[in-house]
Amino acid sequence: xxxxxxxxxxxxxxxxxxxxxxxxxxxxxxxxxxxxxxxxxxxxxxxxxxxxxxxxxxxxxxxxxxxxxxxxxxxxxxxxxxxxxxxxxxxxxxxxxxxxxxxxxxxxxxxxxxxxxxxxxxxxxxxxxxxxxxxxxxxxxxxxxxxxxxxxxxxxxxxxxxxxxxxxxxxxxxxxxxxxxxxxxxxxxxxxxxxxxxxxxxxxxxxxxxxxxxxxxxxxxxxxxxxxxxxxxxxxxxxxxxxxxxxxxxxxxxxxxxxxxxxxxxxxxxxxxxxxxxxxxxxxxxxxxxxxxxxxxxxxxxxxxxxxxxxxxxxxxxxxxxxxxxxxxxxxxxxxxxxxxxxxxxxxxx
Ligand code: SAH
Numbered sequence: 001x002x003x004x005x006x007x008x009x010x011x012x013x014x015x016x017x018x019x020x021x022x023x024x025x026x027x028x029x030x031x032x033x034x035x036x037x038x039x040x041x042x043x044x045x046x047x048x049x050x051x052x053x054x055x056x057x058x059x060x061x062x063x064x065x066x067x068x069x070x071x072x073x074x075x076x077x078x079x080x081x082x083x084x085x086x087x088x089x090x091x092x093x094x095x096x097x098x099x100x101x102x103x104x105x106x107x108x109x110x111x112x113x114x115x116x117x118x119x120x121x122x123x124x125x126x127x128x129x130x131x132x133x134x135x136x137x138x139x140x141x142x143x144x145x146x147x148x149x150x151x152x153x154x155x156x157x158x159x160x161x162x163x164x165x166x167x168x169x170x171x172x173x174x175x176x177x178x179x180x181x182x183x184x185x186x187x188x189x190x191x192x193x194x195x196x197x198x199x200x201x202x203x204x205x206x207x208x209x210x211x212x213x214x215x216x217x218x219x220x221x222x223x224x225x226x227x228x229x230x231x232x233x234x235x236x237x238x239x240x241x242x243x244x245x246x247x248x249x250x251x252x253x254x255x256x257x258x259x260x261x262x263x264x265x266x267x268x269x270x271x272x273x274x275x276x277x278x279x280x281x282x283x284x285x286x287x288x289x290x291x292x293x294x295x296x297x298x299x300x301x302x303x304x305x306x307x308x309x310x311x312x313x314x315x316x317x318x319x320x321x322x323x324x325x326x327x328x329x330x331x332x333x334x335x336x337x338x339x340x341x342x343x344x345x346x347x348x349x350x
Contacts, residue, residue, distance in 0.1 A: 010036045010257035015180050023177035023188050027162035027207065029256070030241075034160050036257030038120040044089050049244050049260050052156050053229075053328070054093035057318035059303060060155075061096025063294040064227065068097060068112075068151045069105040070346045071225045071338075075149055081224070082150045083112035086142070087157030089123060091116075091130035097153070098134060115145055142215055150224035152215065158270070159230050159262040161207040165239060166192050168200045178253065185253040201238035205266060212270050213277040216337050220278035225338035225345055229287060231331045232265030240264035267333050274337040282336040282348035288329025290347040291322055 173195035179188035271281035304312035
């Protein structure tokens with residue numbers, strides 16, 4: 001990167017905005033931080049800030065590719081289907097999904113039009129390198145996806161969208177915001193404009209829920225299904241915000257735009273938002289159970305037979321980490337959002 005396009009420090013821009021407009025509502029702060037964070041780096045992998053499932057084992061993307069093939073079959077094998085991913089990172093998941101589809105379902109691979117929803121120019125370039133020739137277009141959001149039946153994948157995407165945090169005080173509901181003391185950013189509160197109906201404290205992913213509602217409305221209207229995987233809970237958390245930098249926890253206010261800010265996804269609210277927008281919601285189911293149902297142990301065993309022993313160890317360790325209850329197996333969850341009437345997608349049967 002040349003210094004020509006070196007951006008101004010985000011902290012200075014935020015302090016300037018607070019100086020003129022007053023304390024910044026936390027969700028705006030989180031949106032600004034993450035836009036800067038993802039626009040200026042590839043945060044994935046051992047040298048980055050965090051590691052995700054597709055970067056741990058190729059089996060993850062392959063199984064999600066197989067999931068797409070199965071849902072495409074239940075849609076009646078349309079000649080053209082949008083195969084979209086939201087927040088595709090390095091493009092690894094999509095590359096693994098397409099490689100599997102090419103091999104086991106070439107008619108699906110020929111029907112699939114790959115569209116990526118990604119705002120980071122750095123990651124768009126990484127995705128282009130990984131998927132060269134296969135990407136029909138990139139989008140900033142789902143609104144610009146072409147018409148037609150859609151299969152959409154989103155792994156660790158919703159957790160990056162901004163959340164609001166509400167606190168009930170003696171003087172009524174307040175909302176978390178960011179203020180300035182000297183040169184430092186500090187926590188403060190502002191009056192809450194549209195507080196939750198109950199409870200003493202609550203976190204609400206308004207941006208994620210609006211995104212899910214738009215996706216669900218589209219699926220109900222034009223057909224298809226989406227698979228959303230993330231870490232989260234089912235209802236009612238007060239503060240799940242975390243900042244991560246170099247694989248270690250960081251202070252969310254210390255260096256805006258330099259740490260990854262995420263919050264747990266409220267899967268009960270996601271499923272409710274999908275249903276309210278006219279789609280069916282399946283799950284959430286724990287990631288461990290979901291990946292076991294899709295055949296992660298078996299797929300891993302097949303890959304291990306063809307792998308050197310060191311790689312085989314890594315593949316086994318990754319599969320265990322993705323499925324184990326005390327690692328990612330329970331905290332991570334999968335939910336499917338589908339056009340009404342579609343058979344229950346793989347991995348969601350009761
Ligand atoms: N799914 C990938 C990457 C997860 S990181 C994986 O599992 O490895 C989050 C991804 O979402 C990154 O690609 C990031 O650039 C993208 N992203 C974050 N906020 C976004 C937004 N508001 N709109 C579109 N993409 C966003």
